[in-house]
Amino acid sequence: MPPNVAPLDLRDFLCVAPAVVLAFWGLVVVGLDLGRFRRLETEARRLACGRATLVGVGLALGSALALAWIDATAQTDAPRLVALFGDSLGEYLARTDGLVFFGTVARGLAVDALNVVFLGLLAMVVWMSTAYRFTDDQGEYYALMLWATVGMMLMAAAEELATLFVALETTTLCLYLATAFERSRRRSPEAGLKFFVYGSVSSALFLYGLSLVYGLTGTTYFDAIGRALRDGGEGLAGNLAGVAALLLMLAGFGFKVSAAPFHQWAPDAYEGAPAPVAAWIASGSKVAGFVAMLKVFAHALGPWSHPSASVMGPGWLGVVAVVATASMTYGNFAALVQTDYKRMLAYSSIAHAGYLLVGVAAASVSADGAASAGAMLYYLIVYALANVGAFAAAVWLARDKGTEAIADLNGLAGRSPLLALAIAVLMLSLVGVPPFAGFFGKLYVFMEALRQGPSDARIVLTWLVAVGLFNSVVSAFYYFRVMKAMYLREPSDPPLRPARSAIALPIAATAALVTVLGVASEPLVDVCRSIAVPMLTASPLESPTD
Amino acid sequence: MTDDIPLNWYLYFSAAAFAIGLAGVLLRRNAVAVLLAIEIVLNAANVNLVAFWRYGTPAAGSGPMPGVILALLVIVVAAAEVAVGIGLVLLCHRRWRAVDVDRYDTLSG
Numbered sequence: 067m068p069p070n071v072a073p074l075d076l077r078d079f080l081c082v083a084p085a086v087v088l089a090f091w092g093l094v095v096v097g098l099d100l101g102r103f104r105r106l107e108t109e110a111r112r113l114a115c116g117r118a119t120l121v122g123v124g125l126a127l128g129s130a131l132a133l134a135w136i137d138a139t140a141q142t143d144a145p146r147l148v149a150l151f152g153d154s155l156g157e158y159l160a161r162t163d164g165l166v167f168f169g170t171v172a173r174g175l176a177v178d179a180l181n182v183v184f185l186g187l188l189a190m191v192v193w194m195s196t197a198y199r200f201t202d203d204q205g206e207y208y209a210l211m212l213w214a215t216v217g218m219m220l221m222a223a224a225e226e227l228a229t230l231f232v233a234l235e236t237t238t239l240c241l242y243l244a245t246a247f248e249r250s251r252r253r254s255p256e257a258g259l260k261f262f263v264y265g266s267v268s269s270a271l272f273l274y275g276l277s278l279v280y281g282l283t284g285t286t287y288f289d290a291i292g293r294a295l296r297d298g299g300e301g302l303a304g305n306l307a308g309v310a311a312l313l314l315m316l317a318g319f320g321f322k323v324s325a326a327p328f329h330q331w332a333p334d335a336y337e338g339a340p341a342p343v344a345a346w347i348a349s350g351s352k353v354a355g356f357v358a359m360l361k362v363f364a365h366a367l368g369p370w371s372h373p374s375a376s377v378m379g380p381g382w383l384g385v386v387a388v389v390a391t392a393s394m395t396y397g398n399f400a401a402l403v404q405t406d407y408k409r410m411l412a413y414s415s416i417a418h419a420g421y422l423l424v425g426v427a428a429a430s431v432s433a434d435g436a437a438s439a440g441a442m443l444y445y446l447i448v449y450a451l452a453n454v455g456a457f458a459a460a461v462w463l464a465r466d467k468g469t470e471a472i473a474d475l476n477g478l479a480g481r482s483p484l485l486a487l488a489i490a491v492l493m494l495s496l497v498g499v500p501p502f503a504g505f506f507g508k509l510y511v512f513m514e515a516l517r518q519g520p521s522d523a524r525i526v527l528t529w530l531v532a533v534g535l536f537n538s539v540v541s542a543f544y545y546f547r548v549m550k551a552m553y554l555r556e557p558s559d560p561p562l563r564p565a566r567s568a569i570a571l572p573i574a575a576t577a578a579l580v581t582v583l584g585v586a587s588e589p590l591v592d593v594c595r596s597i598a599v600p601m602l603t604a605s606p607l608e609s610p611t612d
Numbered sequence: 613m614t615d616d617i618p619l620n621w622y623l624y625f626s627a628a629a630f631a632i633g634l635a636g637v638l639l640r641r642n643a644v645a646v647l648l649a650i651e652i653v654l655n656a657a658n659v660n661l662v663a664f665w666r667y668g669t670p671a672a673g674s675g676p677m678p679g680v681i682l683a684l685l686v687i688v689v690a691a692a693e694v695a696v697g698i699g700l701v702l703l704c705h706r707r708w709r710a711v712d713v714d715r716y717d718t719l720s721g
Contacts (some may be wrong), residue, residue: 228682235689254701256658256716270653277660334719
């Protein structure tokens with residue numbers, strides 16, 4: 067049987083331009099580091115590498131914004147694109163929906179918006195990386211961060227399981243290495259190895275689940291899997307291979323988003339990794355993981371969510387509910403006793419994974435899935451922003467103290483009141499105190515979970531919301547410990563030095579953003595809802611029949 | 613295809629390989645042995661992919677991405693993973709003079 071495959075449309079590369087730019091710029095940074103910057107002093111070389119990387123992130127951001135403009139114009143004023151770019155390219159760009167690369171990668175405004183989020187966060191992470199010296203291999207470090215982001219962007223855009231798997235591996239392989247980069251300290255390689263062992267085992271489990279799904283449905287495309295399962299009828303009842311596939315894929319994603327009981331790597335990896343790397347694991351890779359999880363579970367495996375009438379009956383809603391409850395409860399209670407700031411943030415990120423899983427569960431069973439998914443995306447974005455800011459504070463501690471205990475923040479309010487206020491804002495947003503964005507994120511996610519028709523799924527979701535609310539109260543205790551250290555304790559020796567822009571700017575910018583996005587949350591929520599629609603419905607423009 | 617080995621045999625074989633690999637990950641403490649066990653799990657999935665491709669019927673709209681291509685991608689990913697893994701094991705070995713994952717105990721709590 068000869069393969070009847072259409073030739074690759076090279077214009078498809080335009081639709082992933084930000085990823086292409088970043089992948090290429092990683093090579094540029096390594097080349098510059100080994101070439102031009104080689105003769106510089108260590109300190110100057112470090113800064114030069116950081117600035118060169120920022121240029122690349124800026125270029126990628128520019129291309130992402132340009133694509134967003136093109137895709138927005140395509141929806142409103144398509145003839146203009148034809149006039150600007152000529153007939154063939156203009157008409158190609160004016161296609162408002164659809165997939166590229168044989169239907170494996172999504173394009174359009176939703177992808178562009180997520181790329182802008184990734185690149186904005188990456189710019190802050192790269193900038194805070196320039197604040198202190200944790201490695202001498204600067205070029206390689208920045209290149210790995212860029213390539214990890216390429217993986218994240220493709221992971222969030224993937225519409226097919228094999229593409230998703232390769233993108234996921236690109237991300238995690240780069241992050242394993244970046245975690246182990248602080249070679250002068252024992253804990254960093256150890257964290258890298260632990261991250262690697264847990265990570266590669268869970269991606270192997272994910273792959274085995276993928277192979278079973280391929281066997282059961284005959285395809286790896288999300289949309290085609292969803293159609294095959296809907297036609298299949300009886301769902302998961304008595305389907306051993308289906309149950310195994312589902313649980314294995316859940317384990318893979320659970321690792322990626324650090325949900326209990328797949329979380330064991332997270333505290334060690336966060337504590338051992340250099341602070342900027344931990345920031346990127348906690349924000350970027352989490353955003354990508356949840357977007358991919360949403361697509362796979364709500365779009366592809368949605369028909370398996372709860373086909374039967376009983377609450378814990380065949381279907382994954384009950385399993386996800388258990389994982390969400392375990393993550394919220396375990397994460398919050400374990401965070402209460404932590405003294406290390408980064409380790410505390412790790413447990414807090416486990417807890418937030420639990421809240422977000424409530425959103426995934428709601429999005430898959432809701433009559434209006436896009437609204438639930440949009441609420442979850444909003445939560446995800448504001449959570450990532452607050453986390454990047456919180457880790458910028460960890461960078462500050464690492465630079466001046468060498469350790470990252472919560473007690474190292476003692477008396478910060480007296481020395482730099484504005485930044486202490488900004489950190490307090492970030493903590494309040496993570497707790498979910500109004501008027502900050504974290505509150506509205508939780509509000510929307512929980513409201514969407516409660517806004518269900520009377521069904522058994524509603525009972526599960528109502529319980530999940532109750533557990534989530536209880537956990538939000540518990541989480542206040544450990545976030546308030548950070549504020550107590552800053553405002554009520556005497557400063558410890560040696561005091562923190564002034565922050566400089568590389569640390570102060572990410573903290574201030576994220577604090578300002580979570581405030582603004584909280585006070586005026588409607589625009590971003592509307593955007594999130596509209597970009598969630600193609601995520602849950604994207605299908606190839608033309609389905610090959612032969 | 614009637615005289616071929618039935619599909620089930622491949623699936624039993626891959627399930628067995630998967631179980632062996634998983635047991636290896638959970639029971640072995642040597643980091644290199646864990647790496648080997650992960651490879652076995654990945655290859656179990658590969659056997660599945662190729663067997664399903666050979667015996668299954670592609671679904672409508674499944675596109676030009678058959679299981680053999682996925683298996684090739686997985687082989688590439690597995691090679692990259694081993695390269696990274698061995699690098700990390702070497703890095704830890706230099707510090708601890710040991711490759712047992714139990715011995716790395718700076719981080720806990």
